[in-house]
Structure formats: C-alpha cells, structure tokens
Amino acid sequence: MEEKILVEAINLKKYFKVGASQLHAVDGINFRIRQGTTLGVVGESGCGKSTLGRVLLRLYDVTDGKILYDGADITHIGPKELKKVRAHMQMIFQDPSGSLDPRKSVKELIGEPLKIYRACPTKAAYEERIARIMDTVGLDMRYADSFSHELDGGRRQRIGIGRALAMDPDFIVCDEPVSALDVSIQAQILNLLMDLQDEKRLTYVFITHDLSVVKHISHEIMVMYLGQCVEYAKTADLFANPMHPYTQGLLAAVPIPSLWARKLSAQVMRGELTSPVDPAPGCRFAARCPYATEACRGRDIPSKEVEPGHYVSCTCI
Incomplete structure (x- = not known):
C-alpha cells in the first residue's frame, strides 16, 4: 500500500x-x-x-x-x-542560540508550545510531558532548570528538537x-x-x-x-x-x-x-x-x- x-x-x-x-x-x-x-x-x-x-x-x-x-x-x-x-507542523532552526530565549529555562522552552495550545490539563501532566520529551531527545532531567546558554551546542539543538516535538507533529x-x-x-x-x-x-x-x-x-x-x-x-x-x-x-x-x-x-x-x-x-x-x-x-x-x-x-x- x-x-x-x-x-x-x-x-x-x-x-x-x-x-x-x-x-x-x-x-x-x-x-x-x-x-x-x-x-x-x-x-x-x-x-x-x-x-x-x-x-x-x-x-x-x-x-x-x-x-x-x-x-x-x-x-x-x-x-x-x-x-x-x-x-x-514545526521547525528546527539552524542556530539554536538564536532561536531559544536566553531568559527561559530548558523546561520552560520545551513547555512553551504546551502552554500556548493548553495541551496539559494539570501541572502534573505538564511536568510529566516535559520529562518524557527530554528523555526522548536525550536531555538529562538535571538540565531542566538550566538556561540554554549554559549548555553546549548539541544540547541546545536537542532543546530545539524537543520544542518541535512538544505537540507531537507530523x-x-x-x-x-x-x-x-x-x-x-x-x-x-x-x-x-x-x-x-x-x-x-x-x-x-x-x-x-x-x-x-x-x-x-x-x-x-x-x-x-x-x-x-x-x-x-x-x-x-x-x-x-x-x-x-x-x-x-x-x-x-x-x-x-x-x-x-x-x-x-x-x-x-x-x-x-x-x-x-x-x-x-x-x-x-x-x-x-x-x-x-x-x-x-x-x-x-x-x-x-x-x-x-x-x-x-x-x-x-
């Protein structure tokens, strides 16, 4: 087929x-x-x-x-x-440094689409969804409260991929x-x-x-x-x-x-x-x-x- x-x-x-x-x-x-x-x-x-x-x-x-x-x-x-x-439909940008808000933590960056679309009914569901996304893209939970500029380029790009995956796009x-x-x-x-x-x-x-x-x-x-x-x-x-x-x-x-x-x-x-x-x-x-x-x-x-x-x-x- x-x-x-x-x-x-x-x-x-x-x-x-x-x-x-x-x-x-x-x-x-x-x-x-x-x-x-x-x-x-x-x-x-x-x-x-x-x-x-x-x-x-x-x-x-x-x-x-x-x-x-x-x-x-x-x-x-x-x-x-x-x-x-x-x-x-989502996008992963070329420069992770330029596409991520330096004032937000990793957790906030990945969770932003979830808030915009009100995808999680409770805070517990929101936290669980972010943990699942971070695990999917290979980001350790110890980085959840870090800021993107504190991480290396590979981890910053994983944040960008996590944001793109947050709403389960096609x-x-x-x-x-x-x-x-x-x-x-x-x-x-x-x-x-x-x-x-x-x-x-x-x-x-x-x-x-x-x-x-x-x-x-x-x-x-x-x-x-x-x-x-x-x-x-x-x-x-x-x-x-x-x-x-x-x-x-x-x-x-x-x-x-x-x-x-x-x-x-x-x-x-x-x-x-x-x-x-x-x-x-x-x-x-x-x-x-x-x-x-x-x-x-x-x-x-x-x-x-x-x-x-x-x-x-x-x-x-």
Missing part, C-alpha cells in the same frame, strides 16, 4: 519587493512528500532553501501557488485555522539543524532525527548545503539554484547518475577523505551568479554552465522526467 502524500507544493512562488523590483526567492517549486519520508533540499547559500521552508509553514505568505497539507489547501487560511494546522522543517555543530555531535543529532522518524512516522524537509548529510538522511533530494528546482530524484538515483550540470558540479566538489581517492574535479564552477532580482527568462545557471547554448536563454526551461521519478530542468538532457 502506497504511503499517503502529506505535503505538496504546487508552482510555489515567494517574491520580495526590492525597491521597484522583485527578488525571486522561490520561483515555481513543485514536489510531493510521502508521510514518513524525508525530502532533502540542497543548494548554495542564497538559493532559497530556507525561504522555501518558511513558506511551507506559512511563516511567509505565498506570492503564488498552493501548499497542500494532508490534502487540504492551507495557502490562504486565516489565523484561527492556521494555528490549528501549526500544531502539526511534519517538521529542519533548517540546517547540524551545520553549526561539531562532526561527532552532528552524527548524534542526525541519528536522533532518523530514530524519531522511524518511531513516530515523522515527515521531514531537511534543508542543508552538506551533500554527505543529505545523502545519509534523505529519501528524495531536490537541488535548488536561485529559487528554482534544477533536479529532483530519489537519493540513490541522484548520487549514482546526477544529470544537471549544477548537480554534477556540486558532487564533483565534495572532498573524499582518503589518500587514494580521486582528486577534486578540475571543472570548478566559474562565473558570476545571475541576479535573482527580476531575472530574465532562461536557465539561471547558464552564465556558469560549460554546456550552455542559446537554447538555454530567452525562455524558461521546463522540468522533464528523464527516468522514472528523476526530473531535470536542462536543455542538454
């Missing part, structure tokens, strides 16, 4: 006004995420990954397109309905949750997220620029470049057969920690990034692509399915 589609984006767009112009942060994104799976979103800084995550949770209003959650259109619902939906946007952590702590947090997914059938959008991380945790991967999806495929297919020149360049730049491994690719991506402010029609990677022709300019390049489940936006394919 096929898993149901929990989250769907249809021609999703988010533009920001820049004077008389518009910055195309997210421009025509389409995808479906099956319940209990992870969609990895990768790309360079400034490609629109984090904006996409915030749009999915309606932290930013949509410029155009639709967001479907569990089959329901949540694109333009009002504050009352949105509050109900947000109990099931869908979590993970915005580079391990990029600020040491490698050993990264592995602990990634394994925790994967264990929680198996246990609670959580659905993730995992935003990162680290290809080794996204390979480890994702079922499918979307590669973004300047607001657009240039390639979308199952994780194994993307790493085995990257088709878009930008994806190939990203993978070729990944260093291999071995004395006998191949050297880094000599085909370094060169050239200036195209401005995302009122971009001209055409492939936005054309200015840096060694295979670009006139066919790549002057018209938008549609995404086509070159293999089952493998989509690429490129005239060379």
Whole structure:
C-alpha cells in the first residue's frame, strides 16, 4: 500500500519587493512528500532553501501557488485555522542560540508550545510531558532548570528538537539543524532525527548545503539554484547518475577523505551568479554552465522526467 502524500507544493512562488523590483526567492517549486519520508533540499547559500521552508509553514505568505497539507489547501487560511494546522507542523532552526530565549529555562522552552495550545490539563501532566520529551531527545532531567546558554551546542539543538516535538507533529522543517555543530555531535543529532522518524512516522524537509548529510538522511533530494528546482530524484538515483550540470558540479566538489581517492574535479564552477532580482527568462545557471547554448536563454526551461521519478530542468538532457 502506497504511503499517503502529506505535503505538496504546487508552482510555489515567494517574491520580495526590492525597491521597484522583485527578488525571486522561490520561483515555481513543485514536489510531493510521502508521510514518513524525508525530502532533502540542497543548494548554495542564497538559493532559497530556507525561504522555501518558511513558506511551507506559512511563516511567509505565498506570492503564488498552493501548499497542500494532508490534502487540504492551507495557502490562504486565516489565523484561527492556521494555528490549528501549526500544531502539526514545526521547525528546527539552524542556530539554536538564536532561536531559544536566553531568559527561559530548558523546561520552560520545551513547555512553551504546551502552554500556548493548553495541551496539559494539570501541572502534573505538564511536568510529566516535559520529562518524557527530554528523555526522548536525550536531555538529562538535571538540565531542566538550566538556561540554554549554559549548555553546549548539541544540547541546545536537542532543546530545539524537543520544542518541535512538544505537540507531537507530523511534519517538521529542519533548517540546517547540524551545520553549526561539531562532526561527532552532528552524527548524534542526525541519528536522533532518523530514530524519531522511524518511531513516530515523522515527515521531514531537511534543508542543508552538506551533500554527505543529505545523502545519509534523505529519501528524495531536490537541488535548488536561485529559487528554482534544477533536479529532483530519489537519493540513490541522484548520487549514482546526477544529470544537471549544477548537480554534477556540486558532487564533483565534495572532498573524499582518503589518500587514494580521486582528486577534486578540475571543472570548478566559474562565473558570476545571475541576479535573482527580476531575472530574465532562461536557465539561471547558464552564465556558469560549460554546456550552455542559446537554447538555454530567452525562455524558461521546463522540468522533464528523464527516468522514472528523476526530473531535470536542462536543455542538454
């Protein structure tokens, strides 16, 4: 039996006004995420990954397109309905130090969503729920009355994960949750997220620029470049057969920690990034692509399915 589609984006767009112009942060994104799976979103800084995550949770209003959650259109619902939906949709932010109130204890930080939604009828139930969440994310109860700035980065990120889990959500946007952590702590947090997914059938959008991380945790991967999806495929297919020149360049730049491994690719991506402010029609990677022709300019390049489940936006394919 096929898993149901929990989250769907249809021609999703988010533009920001820049004077008389518009910055195309997210421009025509389409995808479906099956319940209990992870969609990895990768790309360079400034490609629109984090904006996409915030749009999915309606932290930013949509410029155009639709967001479907569990089959329901949540694109333009009002504050009352949105509050109900947000109990099931949460976010883990990149910088735990910046996303946690330094004046509140660990217990207060994790329990804040429970108070907002009045999820616990008694103080005893509230305390028991917090203890259970802290145990789930691997935080010892002796830290309950500590402040976040007194703890290390790994424990601070566990607080962020605990807050996200407080209301037992179905869908979590993970915005580079391990990029600020040491490698050993990264592995602990990634394994925790994967264990929680198996246990609670959580659905993730995992935003990162680290290809080794996204390979480890994702079922499918979307590669973004300047607001657009240039390639979308199952994780194994993307790493085995990257088709878009930008994806190939990203993978070729990944260093291999071995004395006998191949050297880094000599085909370094060169050239200036195209401005995302009122971009001209055409492939936005054309200015840096060694295979670009006139066919790549002057018209938008549609995404086509070159293999089952493998989509690429490129005239060379």
